[in-house]
Structure formats: structure tokens, C-alpha cells
Amino acid sequence: DVKVTQSSRYLVKRTGEKVFLECVQDMDHENMFWYRQDPGLGLRLIYFSYDVKMKEKGDIPEGYSVSREKKERFSLILESASTNQTSMYLCASKEGNEKLFFGSGTQLSVL
Amino acid sequence: GNSVTQMEGPVTLSEEAFLTINCTYTATGYPSLFWYVQYPGEGLQLLLKATKADDKGSNKGFEATYRKETTSFHLEKGSVQVSDSAVYFCALSDVNDYKLSFGAGTTVTVRA
Numbered sequence: 001d002v003k004v005t006q007s008s009r010y011l012v013k014r015t016g017e018k019v020f021l022e023c024v025q026d027m028d029h030e031n032m033f034w035y036r037q038d039p040g041l042g043l044r045l046i047y048f049s050y051d052v053k054m055k056e057k058g059d060i061p062e063g064y065s066v067s068r069e070k071k072e073r074f075s076l077i078l079e080s081a082s083t084n085q086t087s088m089y090l091c092a093s094k095e096g097n098e099k100l101f102f103g104s105g106t107q108l109s110v111l
Numbered sequence: 112g113n114s115v116t117q118m119e120g121p122v123t124l125s126e127e128a129f130l131t132i133n134c135t136y137t138a139t140g141y142p143s144l145f146w147y148v149q150y151p152g153e154g155l156q157l158l159l160k161a162t163k164a165d166d167k168g169s170n171k172g173f174e175a176t177y178r179k180e181t182t183s184f185h186l187e188k189g190s191v192q193v194s195d196s197a198v199y200f201c202a203l204s205d206v207n208d209y210k211l212s213f214g215a216g217t218t219v220t221v222r223a
Contacts, residue, residue, distance in 0.1 A: 004154070033210070035213075037216075040215055041215060042200060042213045042214050042215040042216045043155075043200065043213040043216075044213075045210055045211075045212075048210060058210070090154060090155065092154075092155075097143065097204065099145070099157040099160065100147075100155070100157070100211060102154035102155040102156065103154050104152070104153055104154045105154055
């Protein structure tokens with residue numbers, strides 16, 4: 001069964017902390033994505049990557065960075081967490097123009 | 112740019128009722144259209160898709176038809192069950208783009 005695994009289901013961090021959200025896929029997909037999900041706003045794309053060491057900004061990249069050192073792993077980094085980054089974060093992957101496979105999400109609370 | 116507008120929720124229905132969730136889009140070119148569903152506590156999963164005008168996607172009793180003339184992709188189910196309670200997202204993908212653009216999501220609750 002194909003899988004996108006996010007390392008944490010729930011995280012609580014303090015303002016100013018550096019936060020790492022990890023995502024691993026086992027489908028050998030080229031493309032990986034980080035979205036955040038907020039009520040009434042749907043999913044908004046933060047960053048995506050179409051190959052190892054490649055990254056592209058999505059619609060809301062401010063305050064975030066990403067790392068893709070290996071094909072199966074795509075990390076989202078909050079350099080200095082702020083309260084407005086409290087959200088559900090969803091990782092996804094896909095091959096070409098096929099469907100997206102999503103992880104279960106990480107609910108991040110920044111206090 | 113590409114965008115998706117879907118009807119606001121929440122929607123509350125009784126079992127066996129008819130469900131419609133409206134979705135309209137704005138896109139350059141000829142996008143592929145999708146409905147994703149998110150069950151409580153889970154990530155999103157693909158419900159159905161259509162890749163060209165007049166295509167009908169269907170799955171689990173749900174249907175949606177790609178209407179280019181009205182730029183719409185409305186989701187319908189004739190008789191909902193409690194297990195259909197979820198958040199439903201309409202999305203589009205430009206053929207030349209890796210990314211999907213999502214609507215705001217519609218929360219559907221089905222009562223027994």
C-alpha cells in the first residue's frame with residue numbers, strides 16, 4: 001500500500017523556535033508538496049519540489065523553507081515559528097500529472 | 112491565475128438525502144478537475160476526477176461532470192450515508208503545471 005508518512009500528528013512549539021516537519025513517501029515520486037490547511041481557506045501551497053535538491057515557492061512561502069536532500073524525503077522548516085503559523089500541515093506527493101497522495105497531516109500549535 | 116470556488120458549508124443532511132456541492136473554476140487552458148475527500152482525522156484522498164470537457168468522474172456513488180461552458184464541476188450523490196460525513200475539496204490542475212489549486216472545502220455532516 002502506498003504511503004506518505006508525516007513524522008508527527010501533533011506538535012506544540014513556542015514562538016521563535018525552529019520547527020522541522022518531516023515527510024517521507026515510499027512511491028519513488030518525483031514531485032512533493034507542502035500545503036497548509038486552515039478553516040475557510042482550504043489548502044494553500046507553501047512549497048513544492050519536482051526533483052531532489054530542487055524547490056519552488058508556492059502561494060504562501062513567507063516564513064518557511066524546505067529541504068529535499070533525498071527523493072523520498074521533503075522537509076518543511078519554520079525558521080522562527082510565529083502564532084500565525086498555527087495550522088494543519090499536509091504533505092503530498094505525485095508522479096507526473098497523476099493524483100496526489102496525502103499524508104495524514106501535522107497539527108502544529110505555536111504558543 | 113487558476114482558482115476554484117466551491118459552495119460554503121457546513122452542509123447537514125439526513126441519511127438517504129440528495130447531496131450537491133457546487134464548484135466553479137477559473138483557469139487558463141484546459142485543466143483537469145478533481146474532487147478530494149478528507150474523512151475525520153485523515154489526510155485527503157482522491158474521490159474522482161475528469162480530464163476533459165464532458166467527462167464524468169464517478170466513485171462510491173458520487174458523480175461530477177466537467178462542464179466547460181459553465182466552468183463547473185459540481186459534485187452529486189443521490190443517497191448519502193452517515194459514512195459520507197467528511198470535508199470535500201474541489202481542485203484543478205493545469206496540464207502544464209505540477210500544482211493543484213484547491214477550493215476552501217465544504218464540510219458535510221450526514222445524520223442517521
